[in-house]
């Protein structure tokens with residue numbers, strides 16, 4: 001392939017896709033289009049940019065003209081840019097619709113106009129809504145339950161229209177929750193690791209019984225490239241793992257990696273307006289084609305803890321003011337409010 005474009009490539013999942021694309025297509029030109037929101041971090045891909053392997057273009061996927069210029073001449077576009085944090089979507093849902101729906105529409109329209117040969121759209125298992133038993137196959141009805149998953153499902157509907165109307169060469173992938181290095185510490189695993197690195201307690205939604213499957217971002221990136229090479233246009237592929245844990249079990253795994261007892265560290269905090277009890281997808285279709293996950297959260301946790309410990313300066317700004325705030329709360333509510341306003345946290349309401 002001559003040119004590959006990855007949107008959201010400076011984010012968590014996107015940067016793992018960039019690693020895998022660079023490894024698998026050593027002679028292709030690789031371009032990242034990323035708005036560099038709070039979730040984008042240049043350091044996630046700096047190793048490729050400094051070696052001139054990857055070109056980073058800072059811009060918004062909702063900008064049709066920009067998208068046209070970026071995807072011109074591309075053989076493959078992998079669309080991973082998104083607002084991705086469910087908690088944030090309850091507070092600022094319009095931004096999720098703007099980026100995830102209008103952004104996807106603008107990008108696919110640009111791809112249509114520029115005759116891009118293949119588009120991989122990164123979606124999520126959350127579009128199925130909660131699956132309390134069994135596993136959703138690709139033809140399951142979509143029943144999203146929160147503004148984030150609704151925006152991802154809406155984006156898929158637009159893409160389905162482009163497949164039917166224009167025969168756009170689109171492939172959709174729906175992945176489990178991902179874990180790995182470089183994940184912004186608003187999501188449960190890096191957040192709990194960061195809390196323990198700063199001697200904080202672990203806030204758990206509800207009673208901690210929500211279940212999630214956790215797929216390695218490295219396995220995920222391999223699956224993305226696998227689908228780019230072998231996936232059929234117009235098809236949807238689930239990408240999953242058998243590694244399933246309750247939030248309570250995740251807290252235990254992480255606490256154990258620090259030699260601590262989770263029962264002494266957990267604070268049960270008010271739940272989201274709605275929280276899916278469980279997500280589960282069947283990935284037999286992809287398995288039959290030859291892809292399977294190789295990693296497991298259980299064995300990777302110590303590596304993750306090491307990475308966050310060694311790279312914590314990236315996130316120290318986020319956690320430092322919060323520690324100060326907790327101390328100040330004892331003394332002055334007025335000062336606390338002023339401090340919070342000056343140093344807004346990206347974590348949303350659960351941060352206090």
Ligand SMILES: NC(=O)c1ccc[n+]([C@@H]2O[C@H](COP(=O)([O-])OP(=O)(O)OC[C@H]3O[C@@H](n4cnc5c(N)ncnc54)[C@H](O)[C@@H]3O)[C@@H](O)[C@H]2O)c1
Nearest residue numbers: 008010011012013035036037039040060061081082084178
């Ligand atoms: N993280 C997971 O567990 C998971 C699981 C399944 C699917 N996904 C999907 O994978 C994709 C990436 O998720 P992530 O966890 O890496 O997210 P992330 O929040 O870490 O990264 C998102 C990236 O998109 C960029 N971005 C945001 N708005 C943009 C815009 N308007 N224009 C251009 N770039 C923009 C951000 O700067 C950031 O670099 C998303 O589509 C998400 O729905 C994630």
